[in-house]
Amino acid sequence: MKLRDLATKLGADLSGAGDIEITGARGVREAGEGHITYIADRKHLNDLKDSHASAAIVPLDATGVGMPVLCVENPRLTFARTLELLYGAPYSASGISDRAVIGSNVVFGADPSVHPYVVVEDGAKLGRRVTLYPGVYVGRDTSIGDDCIIYSNVSIREGVTIGSRVIIHAGAVIGSDGFGFVTESGMHHKIPQVGGVIIEDDVEIGANCTIDRATLGNTLIKGGTKIDNLVHIAHNVTVGEHCLLAGQVGIAGSTTLGNYVVLAGQVGVADHVSIGDQVIAAAKSGIIKDIPQNEVVGGYYAMPQREWLKVQAVLPKLPELKKRIVELENQIKDLQKKLSGT
Secondary structure, X not given: OEHHHHHHHHOOEEEOOOOOEOOEEOOOOOOOOOEEEEOOOHHHHHHHXXXXXXXXXEEOOOOOOOOOEEEEOOHHHHHHHHHHHHHOOOOOOOEEOOOOEEOOOOEXXXXXXXXXXXXXXXXXXXXXXXXXXXXXXXXXXXXXXXOOEEOOOOEEOOOEEEOOOOEEOOOOEEEEOOOOEEEEXXXXXXXXXXXXXXXXXXXXXXXXXXXXXXXXXXXXXXXXOEEOOOOEEXXXXXXXXXXXXXXXXXXXXXXXXXXXXXXXXXXXXXXXOEEOOOOEEOOOOEEOOOEOOOOEEEOEOOEEHHHHHHXXXXXXXXXXXXXXXXXXXXXXXXXXXXXHOO
């Protein structure tokens, strides 16, 4: 589309020629003729000098760029919206494939797209414009809301409730049994997992994630939360609104996360822990106790980030410090002997 039309759709301030035809979007170094790129902040504006892009999205206070620009408050968000406008294809329903297996009493909303080799069990309810890619399994009495996209080979077991505009990537398992056993006479006896899973609106779940059903009640993922690939969420966990869980995070049973919690890669959380709103945990942190809201933690076990950085600074010096301590102990012993007259 024309740059001026793109500016109108994005609510951006246009500076420069508006009749340029924008055919795609690229990074600063990869962009060429017809492409639009973006700069997140003023300190990187010089990167545009060597760019071959036809236009750029820049911060409101940017000056002297040397090419047509769209000035906005949040360039990163605006670039994301640009990608949607340039590359997002409008939804087109494909109907229900005759190679899908559909149980009895299944309810479909308007305009479904159900691909070959999908299995939908008895009593399931699917909203409008739901897309199920090949190999998806939807269990008995499961409910899926409007405008959901479920990618290939996702397994959604029985009694799961999924809200609207949820995206679940390939290979994820929703509603698998929680890890519950009782040990008696040297044997591990399974505790039946009879609860469910509730996933609220606008959640995105990465590839090969597992979200276990509750022993009783529900495992709950609240609205707006985004989950990266290879994340495991155990039974009876509650994840608050708009949380970000990076790859290989593991959350043990009956733990509660507040809203806007960020867990970086490979963070592990013990069972029955409560994490407050807006907590940020650095990569590979081990959280074994409750954390109040607004804390930034790191390390194993997780502690206030500043303390953890001090610990990391001391670790390489431990052999030298041990040697010094032994020397000081010997000096103290010699002084004690002299003072006692022995």
